Amino acid sequence: MTGTEDDLVEYGFRRVIITITAVLCALLEIVDTTIVNVALTNMRGSLGATLTDVAWVITAYAIANVIVIPMTSWLSQQFGRRNYFVVSIIIFTTASFLCGNATNIWELIAFRFIQGLGGGALLVTAQTIITESYPMAKRGMAQAIYGMGVIVGPTLGPPLGGYLVDNFSWPYIFYINIPLGIIAAILAFTFVRSPKYGEKLKASQVDWWGIVLLSAFIGSLQFVLEHGQQDDWFNNTTITALSVVSVFGLVLFIWRELTYKYPIVNLSVLKDGNLRIGTIMCFILGFGLYGSTLIIPIYTQSVLGWTATDAGLLLIPGSITTAFMMPIVGRLIQKGVPQGYMVGVGFLIFFFFTLMMYNNMTPDTGTEHLYWPLILRGIGLGLLFVPITTLSLSTLKGKHIGEGAAFTGMMRQLGGSFGIAIITTFITRFSQKHRVDLISNLDGTKLEVQEKIALLQKGFMSKGFSTNEALKKAYQVIDYSVLKQSTVLAYMDIFLYLGIMFLCCIPIIFFIKKGKNKINPADAMH
Incomplete structure (x- = not known):
């Protein structure tokens, strides 16, 4: 396998183009997760939909995303990575055009689901392509570059969406993807190369039951998390039924994947200790990243009365800080600074960020009170994202890198869904x-x-x-x-509990296997 793996390492101009293409695709996918949030009111008005209906525009995309992410490695192996990547970009771009042209809410929801199926694939495949295009010694830097797209994405969404909705109309939040998607597809087709995998499976060998069980488990779980709060959780028969489907789906899915000869998701890759720790940390990171990205705009708009654009712009300095931190952290990893130490410091900084937010929140807090805590959050995210991702994939080789990336990607998305569901529930309960x-x-x-x-x-x-x-x-x-x-007191409580959660995560770093993630000098020569 090593020979094939080394063949994928690129140098010079090709590597630059491949990196730009992969980051652009990751950015497209992630910006689209949050850009819709500020346009929901306008969509409701022009499509004549209820608030519950319009919430499905976000839910459908998230469900499709989380279903397809674990399957991406397998699909890459079946169709060839380049073909799968290019087709995903085309599906995403075409669905974006159809979303903009939707004439009623259910059309829009259906096209958003298709867009999510294309988009979920972009995220993990982009990460795998970047990881494999860099030699082992520079993988920390590779993850730093990828991380810029992933971290800046969620924060770029709201201000960009706000601007497009205020100055044009809501379909433009989808149309903006079309030129970028076309460029990305051409670049990917021209420059990305596929690794040589083994033989493809026959249709009869495909793990169809695995696909059905995975979709049932993830789809039901995502629905429960997105709609639990507004439907009063387990007092609602749909939520209760889907929770049961989700639990049984998970148990049967694990049993199926461990016993079937050609599983759709290779669970054996989780035998790698660092990947196991990495997936837990990715879940916590998703919880903190998406959770805080959700509550800050809601707080500034509903309590402080800011516009959507102002609320989005507030998050930008913190994102720039993260983007600035990424290459520095990548370089530190290259120099051999243990990732575990950085993750520990990152969690500690996140704790201080939540503490500052807890102390600064009032019914008339100004920008100046939120600016420095958000800069601190930016530094914390920089110290968490790259080390966690590099650590997760550091002891994997060949096709296992793609499988590992699928797990970390899925756990980050699920962490975000859990974070948003739990936070919105507690805001309501604490407010009452x-x-x-x-x-x-x-x-x-x-x-x-x-x-x-x-x-x-x-x-x-x-x-x-x-x-x-x-x-x-x-x-x-x-x-x-x-x-x-x-409401302000409820937000304060949320930040306090988030801080305590991050503080409790610090001891996890002691479970990281030390000697393993040091770079082998022989590998560094490639």
Whole structure:
């Protein structure tokens, strides 16, 4: 296998072009995960859909993504990596055009699902192509370059989406993919090479049951996570039924993959200790990355009253910091600084970021209060992403690199889905709890409460309202300020618990196998 693996290492101009193509594809896929968030209101209006219906635009894409990611390595081996990669780009680009032209909400959801099937493949295949195009000694740098696309992507989505929606219309968030997709497809077809895998399987040998069980398990789980909160979790029969399907699907899928001769997902690759630790860390990273990317724009828009574009722009300096950190971290890995130490420091920095957010949150926090915590988050992500990814794939060879990348990619996406589901649930629960606590302290017999209501009532009366109307409005203002305060307290709680979770993750680094991920000087010669 080594001979084939070394054949894929590229040098000079070819490597630059392959790297640009792979990063562009990863960026296209990830930007599309978050760009839609700011356009949902406009889609609702023009397609005449309900909020629940329009949420499916995000859910359909996520489900397709997570189903296809574990299968990418197998599909690459069946059809040849270059062919599979190019076809995925074409599917993604064509589906983007169809999404922009959708005439009703269900058409849009169907095309988003197809777009997700093409997109999920781009992410993992791009990572494998970059990893294999660099010699062993430079793999840390390769992951750093790939990481720039993956980390900057989720943050580029909202401001770009906000700009396109404000200045053009929502279909343009899909149309923007078309020229980029065409360029990426041409470059990939011209420059990317496929490794020589063994014989392809006959149709009768294909693990069809594996595909069905994987789709049932992942599809049901993703639906439960996306819709659990709004459907009141296990009080809803659909959520309960799909949770059961997900659990049985997982158990049967694992049994099938371990016993079938030609499994669709090679679970044996998880025997590699560093990959096992890497997949756990990728899950936590997804939880923190997508979770915090979700709550910061919601907090700034719903509590502070910012526009979608302003909320998106707030995240950019932190993303630039991460992008700046990536090559530095890549170089440190090349020099032999243990990845485990960097991951430990990254988790610690993330803890300080959540602590600063906890301390800075008020109903009228300004940009200056959020700027430095988000820069700190950028540094933390830089220290986490590259070391975790390199560490996960560091002791794998040949086709196992693709299989390992599929696991880390899937776990990062699932971590994000779990993060978003858990965070939105707890925001609702904590807000209700704090609201009850705050109202119980608002005693109408207290002098300061009476004075506040009287002052507000006078203010409304001076604007021409009758005594009763002014009193009603005064109560509304009090009620709104209680609601706002209880929401802020809920966000503070979320950041505190996120911080504690990251702090508890630090001991995981002691399970990393030391000597293994040092680069063999012989490999470094390639």
